[in-house]
Amino acid sequence: xxxxxxxxxxxxxxxxxxxxxxxxxxxxxxxxxxxxxxxxxxxxxxxxxxxxxxxxxxxxxxxxxxxxxxxxxxxxxxxxxxxxxxxxxxxxxxxxxxxxxxxxxxxxxxxxxxxxxxxxxxxxxxxxxxxxxxxxxxxxxxxxxxxxxxxxxxxxxxxxxxxxxxxxxxxxxxxxxxxxxxxxxxxxxxxxxxxxxxxxxxxxxxxxxxxxxxxxxxxxxxxxxxxxxxxxxxxxxxxxxxxxxxxxxxxxxxxxxxxxxxxxxxxxxxxxxxxxxxxxxxxxxxxxxxxxxxxxxxxxxxxxxxxxxxxxxxxxxxxxxxxxxxxxxxx
Numbered sequence: 001x002x003x004x005x006x007x008x009x010x011x012x013x014x015x016x017x018x019x020x021x022x023x024x025x026x027x028x029x030x031x032x033x034x035x036x037x038x039x040x041x042x043x044x045x046x047x048x049x050x051x052x053x054x055x056x057x058x059x060x061x062x063x064x065x066x067x068x069x070x071x072x073x074x075x076x077x078x079x080x081x082x083x084x085x086x087x088x089x090x091x092x093x094x095x096x097x098x099x100x101x102x103x104x105x106x107x108x109x110x111x112x113x114x115x116x117x118x119x120x121x122x123x124x125x126x127x128x129x130x131x132x133x134x135x136x137x138x139x140x141x142x143x144x145x146x147x148x149x150x151x152x153x154x155x156x157x158x159x160x161x162x163x164x165x166x167x168x169x170x171x172x173x174x175x176x177x178x179x180x181x182x183x184x185x186x187x188x189x190x191x192x193x194x195x196x197x198x199x200x201x202x203x204x205x206x207x208x209x210x211x212x213x214x215x216x217x218x219x220x221x222x223x224x225x226x227x228x229x230x231x232x233x234x235x236x237x238x239x240x241x242x243x244x245x246x247x248x249x250x251x252x253x254x255x256x257x258x259x260x261x262x263x264x265x266x267x268x269x270x271x272x273x274x275x276x277x278x279x280x281x282x283x284x285x286x287x288x289x290x291x292x293x294x295x296x297x298x299x300x301x302x303x304x305x306x307x308x309x310x311x312x313x314x315x316x317x318x319x320x321x322x323x324x325x326x327x328x329x330x331x
Contacts, residue, residue: 002021002025002082003021003073004018004021004022004071004073004078005017005018005073006018006073007070007071007072007073008021008022008043008047008051008070008071009022009043009047009048009051009052009068009069009070009071010048010051010052010068010069010070010119010123011069011070012043012070012071012072014043016041016042017041019041019042019043019047020039020040020041022043022047022051022071022078022081023037023038023039023040023041023047024039025081025082026047026050026051026054026081027039028081029054029081030050037050045123045126045127045130046127048069048123049069049120049123049124049127051067051069051070051071051077052067052068052069052119052120052123053067053120053326053328054077054081055067055068055069055077056120056322056324056325058080059322061080062076062077062080063076064076066324067119067120067324068119069119069120069123110224111126111224111227111228111231112231113231114231114235115252116235116239116251116252117235117251117252117259117263118256118259118323118324120256120324120326121256121257121259121260121324121326124256124260124326125230125259125260125263125264126223126226126227126230128260128264128305128330129156129226129230129264129267130156130223130226132264132299132301132302132305133156133157133226133267133268134156135155135156135217135219135222135223135226136153136154136155136206136209137154137155137216137217137219137222138154138192138209138210138213138215138216138217139152139153139154139160139166139192139193139195139196139209139213139215140152140153140154140196140201140206140209140213141153141196141197141199141200141201141209142201143197143200143201144200144201144202145200145202147200150163150197151201152166152193152196152197154171154174154217155174155217155222155225155226156222156223156225156226156229157267157268158171158225158229160193163190163193163194163197166186166189166190166192166193167186167189167190170225171189172184172186172189173221174217174218174221174222174225175189175215175216175217175218176215176216176217176218177214177215178214178215178216179214184215188214188215189215191214192213192214192215195209195212195213195214196209196212196213198212199212229267230263230267234263234266234267234270235251235263235266237266237270238251238262238263238266238270238271239251241270241272243270243272244270244271244272244274244278246282247278247279247281247282248262248278248281248282249282250282250284254313255286255312255313255316255317255323255325256323256324256325256326257309257310257312257313257316257325257326257327258281258286258309258310258313260309260326261293261306261309261310261313262281264302264306264309265293265295265306268295268298269295274292274293276292277289277292277293280292284317285314286310286311286313286314286317287310287311287314289310290306290307290310290311290314293306293307293310294307304330305330308327308330309326309327309330312325312326312327
């Protein structure tokens with residue numbers, strides 16, 4: 001009989017052996033059209049979203065009013081997942097080796113949601129941003145050859161300006177020397193900044209920066225910083241900016257899809273120059289906002305996903321549906 005010894009998911013104990021079981025159970029009853037989870041024993045954003053989505057689609061049978069994103073031993077979600085499920089037994093893979101001289105560190109999944117944001121929307125946003133922003137795990141430069149202004153960047157759009165910012169603790173903690181697996185020195189950070197600054201961007205030479213920059217970033221720390229920026233910088237800026245904040249003052253009552261759109265858009269730019277879109281958002285006319293949200297230079301996939309989020313928000317409002325509903329097909 002399939003069992004777990006502790007809770008899995010948002011706020012759960014997330015013991016590796018329990019996460020493996022829940023991931024396999026989720027895959028056996030995968031809500032369409034979600035992609036199968038990697039059964040790796042790591043309770044990341046996609047696993048938490050899959051749990052939340054399963055609950056959202058089975059609220060009445062689970063006796064829930066809204067998803068909590070957690071599977072408890074003997075709880076309704078676990079009983080529903082394990083009822084009639086058949087999962088092939090497999091040996092538990094060995095834990096990934098821990099690099100020397102590292103300490104336990106929180107991940108993006110551990111960063112709590114903003115108070116004004118729905119839990120399901122926050123978990124979805126983390127996975128959405130991770131997919132559509134495209135992390136680069138070394139320093140690079142967005143400066144074109146015709147410009148003299150440096151634009152040294154790393155991670156998920158983390159600008160390193162001025163040069164001295166390369167030695168700041170919040171940034172250094174995300175890097176390591178791949179040859180020694182040790183934390184970098186200030187001299188190493190500055191050397192990589194100089195190497196990136198010396199090379200201008202041509203549009204197809206990102207790989208060149210990987211050759212001249214020696215340090216590498218730790219992915220989970222990059223995604224943690226991404227989550228902190230979304231929560232502690234971008235959302236407050238969106239809600240308080242004098243040019244657009246009034247349009248987002250009812251953010252906490254937006255449908256989840258509209259919350260994800262708003263904060264995803266703000267991660268790239270605060271929409272101070274999108275007056276028509278902001279007016280539609282303020283009025284709750286999500287389909288109209290969808291017609292005004294295109295950003296020149298943004299990837300076609302992200303522009304399309306933003307539009308789909310807003311159209312779903314309109315659909316949810318029109319049919320008085322569940323405000324926690326999110327489009328699984330764009331993750």
